[in-house]
Amino acid sequence: MAKDLDGNFERFVQRYQDRLYGFVMTLIGNHADAEEIAQDSFVSAYRALQGYETARRSALALRPWLFTIALNKVRNRSRRAAPAALDDGMPLAVPACEGPEARAEAREAIAVLRTALENLAPRYRMPVVLRHIQGLSYDEIANVLQQPVGTAKANVHRGLALLRCSGKVAALV
Amino acid sequence: MKGDRFEESVKVVQSMSAPGRFLEDVLRRCGLIDGYAVVQSPIGVVYAAMGERGITAVMEASSETEFEGRYRERFGRRVERRDQLSAELQNAMQRGSRAKVDLSECNPFQRAVLEATRRIRPGTVRPYAWIAREIGHPGAVRAVGTALAKNPVPLIVPCHRVVRSDGETGEYALGADDKVRILEHEGVHVPELRRRVTMHEFWSPEGDDTFCYPFCFSEPQLHGRHFRKFQTPQEAVRLGLTPCETCHPPLAA
Numbered sequence: 001m002a003k004d005l006d007g008n009f010e011r012f013v014q015r016y017q018d019r020l021y022g023f024v025m026t027l028i029g030n031h032a033d034a035e036e037i038a039q040d041s042f043v044s045a046y047r048a049l050q051g052y053e054t055a056r057r058s059a060l061a062l063r064p065w066l067f068t069i070a071l072n073k074v075r076n077r078s079r080r081a082a083p084a085a086l087d088d089g090m091p092l093a094v095p096a097c098e099g100p101e102a103r104a105e106a107r108e109a110i111a112v113l114r115t116a117l118e119n120l121a122p123r124y125r126m127p128v129v130l131r132h133i134q135g136l137s138y139d140e141i142a143n144v145l146q147q148p149v150g151t152a153k154a155n156v157h158r159g160l161a162l163l164r165c166s167g168k169v170a171a172l173v
Numbered sequence: 174m175k176g177d178r179f180e181e182s183v184k185v186v187q188s189m190s191a192p193g194r195f196l197e198d199v200l201r202r203c204g205l206i207d208g209y210a211v212v213q214s215p216i217g218v219v220y221a222a223m224g225e226r227g228i229t230a231v232m233e234a235s236s237e238t239e240f241e242g243r244y245r246e247r248f249g250r251r252v253e254r255r256d257q258l259s260a261e262l263q264n265a266m267q268r269g270s271r272a273k274v275d276l277s278e279c280n281p282f283q284r285a286v287l288e289a290t291r292r293i294r295p296g297t298v299r300p301y302a303w304i305a306r307e308i309g310h311p312g313a314v315r316a317v318g319t320a321l322a323k324n325p326v327p328l329i330v331p332c333h334r335v336v337r338s339d340g341e342t343g344e345y346a347l348g349a350d351d352k353v354r355i356l357e358h359e360g361v362h363v364p365e366l367r368r369r370v371t372m373h374e375f376w377s378p379e380g381d382d383t384f385c386y387p388f389c390f391s392e393p394q395l396h397g398r399h400f401r402k403f404q405t406p407q408e409a410v411r412l413g414l415t416p417c418e419t420c421h422p423p424l425a426a
Contacts, residue, residue: 006205006249006250007249009200009203009205010196010200010205010251013195013196013199013200014196017190017191017195017196017199018189018190018191020191021189021190021191021192021195022186022187022189025186025189026186031192035191035192035195038191038195039195039198039199039202042199042203043199043202043203046199046203046205047203105185106185106186106189108182108185109181109182109183109185109186110182110186112178112179112182113179113182113183113186116179116182132183133183133186133187135187163179164179
């Protein structure tokens with residue numbers, strides 16, 4: 001990708017599209033918006049990479065960088081959108097290409113996750129999503145959230161503990 | 174168990190996939206999928222494709238699938254049929270040398286050959302050796318032939334107008350027979366070429382103050398005109414004639 005952006009970008013999208021889409025979907029909860037943000041993230045990544053020198057591309061940790069782009073887009077969107085959109089009974093759309101059962105399952109799963117995650121303080125929410133839903137390493141999480149690795153690690157553990165123990169979460173989940 | 178339900182939900186979300194058209198949509202928005210249309214040409218229907226930087230390919234193929242496959246193999250890029258490009262691509266086929274082409278896949282030598290080829294006007298031809306001289310590599314006549322055989326945009330970059338120095342039409346990216354058909358379509362009298370494709374004779378129309386290679390003239394320009402003919406450029410120069418700015422004959426042999 002560093003040497004031949006156009007030749008390798010397709011593989012890059014193929015490799016990360018599901019995870020990035022899932023990530024945004026978990027944060028946004030709406031299929032159309034999640035798809036748009038995930039797509040926008042890849043397009044922004046491509047445009048940025050076009051402008052980078054080969055050396056800078058090689059030095060880039062692509063996965064956390066991509067998630068950072070998506071995260072910024074989600075934040076910008078949330079800032080613009082009415083806060084109520086995030087926690088009332090907003091309808092959850094799931095990909096139309098999947099069968100009705102898979103759709104119902106995905107819808108429920110996202111509802112469960114979102115309800116649980118929304119009860120977490122923001123500083124724990126994102127590290128938990130990145131670590132346990134997206135499978136990023138602690139180094140990568142620290143990179144995305146721009147904090148020390150130790151902080152990222154502590155926040156993941158603390159977030160998870162809160163998620164499991166909180167009576168409030170337990171009542172909801 | 175509450176914790177289990179959370180873990181299960183995580184698994185479902187982890188196994189979620191992006192919508193089916195996601196990849197294509199992203200690539201299209203990044204300009205990484207070229208478009209093509211089926212267009213008419215003097216040798217029948219051909220496939221013409223273009224990207225953001227201009228026309229990328231003109232090919233013959235027996236089906237869309239075959240074209241798409243060969244395109245991807247040759248250029249390493251996806252291509253999809255876009256009927257809204259039909260008019261633009263058809264227009265480009267007519268405009269030929271003035272259409273915008275993308276030669277970024279070609280090396281600098283090939284590009285120089287193709288750029289020189291674009292300057293050949295319809296109805297006229299040039300020998301391979303002329304192109305070689307024009308691009309400053311007079312010894313690279315065979316390499317010129319190879320570069321033209323790999324022309325990604327035949328018909329638009331008119332490689333069919335480059336012929337052998339003995340007047341034979343020679344090879345062609347889309348087939349030797351088609352080369353003759355296209356030249357005839359452009360009004361070239363192919364059997365006459367043997368007489369006119371030489372770089373050892375110089376012609377000057379009666380009353381004109383320039384001299385040319387004999388292949389600089391199209392068929393209509395030959396009709397009813399008289400030419401003074403010279404074996405060396407020096408003879409023409411001695412009469413005060415100057416070299417033609419289109420075919421660039423030398424001042425001295």
